Amino acid sequence: MKVIILPDAQAVAEYAATQIQQQIARRADSVLGLATGSTPLHTYAQLIERVRRGKLSFRAVRTFNLDEYLGLAADHPQSYRSFMDQHLFSHIDINRENTYVPDGMATDPQQACADYELAIRAAGGIDLQLLGLGRNGHIGFNEPSSSLGSRTRIKTLTSATIADNARFFHADEFQPHLSITMGIGTILEARQITLLATGESKAPAVQAMIEGAISAACPASILQMHPNVTVVIDEAAAQQLKMRDFYQHIEQENQRLQR
Numbered sequence: 226m227k228v229i230i231l232p233d234a235q236a237v238a239e240y241a242a243t244q245i246q247q248q249i250a251r252r253a254d255s256v257l258g259l260a261t262g263s264t265p266l267h268t269y270a271q272l273i274e275r276v277r278r279g280k281l282s283f284r285a286v287r288t289f290n291l292d293e294y295l296g297l298a299a300d301h302p303q304s305y306r307s308f309m310d311q312h313l314f315s316h317i318d319i320n321r322e323n324t325y326v327p328d329g330m331a332t333d334p335q336q337a338c339a340d341y342e343l344a345i346r347a348a349g350g351i352d353l354q355l356l357g358l359g360r361n362g363h364i365g366f367n368e369p370s371s372s373l374g375s376r377t378r379i380k381t382l383t384s385a386t387i388a389d390n391a392r393f394f395h396a397d398e399f400q401p402h403l404s405i406t407m408g409i410g411t412i413l414e415a416r417q418i419t420l421l422a423t424g425e426s427k428a429p430a431v432q433a434m435i436e437g438a439i440s441a442a443c444p445a446s447i448l449q450m451h452p453n454v455t456v457v458i459d460e461a462a463a464q465q466l467k468m469r470d471f472y473q474h475i476e477q478e479n480q481r482l483q484r
């Protein structure tokens with residue numbers, strides 16, 4: 226696990242946007258795994274800016290989102306499809322047909338999950354998966370106790386996640402308690418993973434993910450088993466790390482080696 230500690234959320238976004246830009250430079254038709262939530266918003270703003278400046282093109286890129294609320298139509302304002310359209314897709318030169326988000330209104334949701342797995346496979350797998358981190362250590366909507374080998378499926382949200390995400394819904398609006406999410410096994414098949422976490426509220430989950438035991442109690446801890454993970458965090462999210470100085474020392478050494 227590569228742990229990058231940066232001063233603030235803006236620096237985290239710039240780092241993540243550069244990783245995505247480098248991936249697309251390596252392969253124009255890259256397959257990206259994308260995330261929702263508030264954390265990647267700055268990264269998406271960076272990507273939009275780089276496309277506007279002509280430094281980056283998504284023309285041949287394909288994307289697969291991690292998750293969607295079960296029971297929300299694609300055009301519902303709180304659906305993750307709407308989120309992606311609003312915060313990224315409608316501002317960049319991506320072919321909309323190349324953007325995949327699980328279908329929250331599928332008549333047969335289990336079949337839709339199996340089809341999502343097949344679509345990822347047919348695209349050749351995910352080159353770079355972007356992840357956020359739940360305060361309880363979830364990745365995608367894989368809540369604590371999720372099987373560490375799980376595939377795309379229907380998941381029940383914890384009351385903590387429902388409460389965390391209530392801020393996106395009006396008081397009288399239906400807030401789903403179920404989701405379709407890529408499984409942890411699905412996520413682990415990505416060739417490269419970049420996880421972003423910012424703010425003090427993420428500090429306990431960040432510590433458990435990086436320095437705790439691998440356990441379904443903290444689903445993100447399974448990333449310790451992946452050979453190509455970069456965890457990009459700000460100072461606030463890093464504050465409970467016991468070996469924080471060591472991670473910064475490693476990064477300084479890496480930069481020296483590169484020079």
Ligand SMILES: O=P(O)(O)OC[C@H]1O[C@](O)(CO)[C@@H](O)[C@@H]1O
Nearest residue numbers: 261262263264357358359365386
């Ligand atoms: O970035 P946020 O808004 O803190 O959310 C963290 C995580 O929670 C989710 O929004 C799901 O609750 C994920 O999509 C995200 O990775």
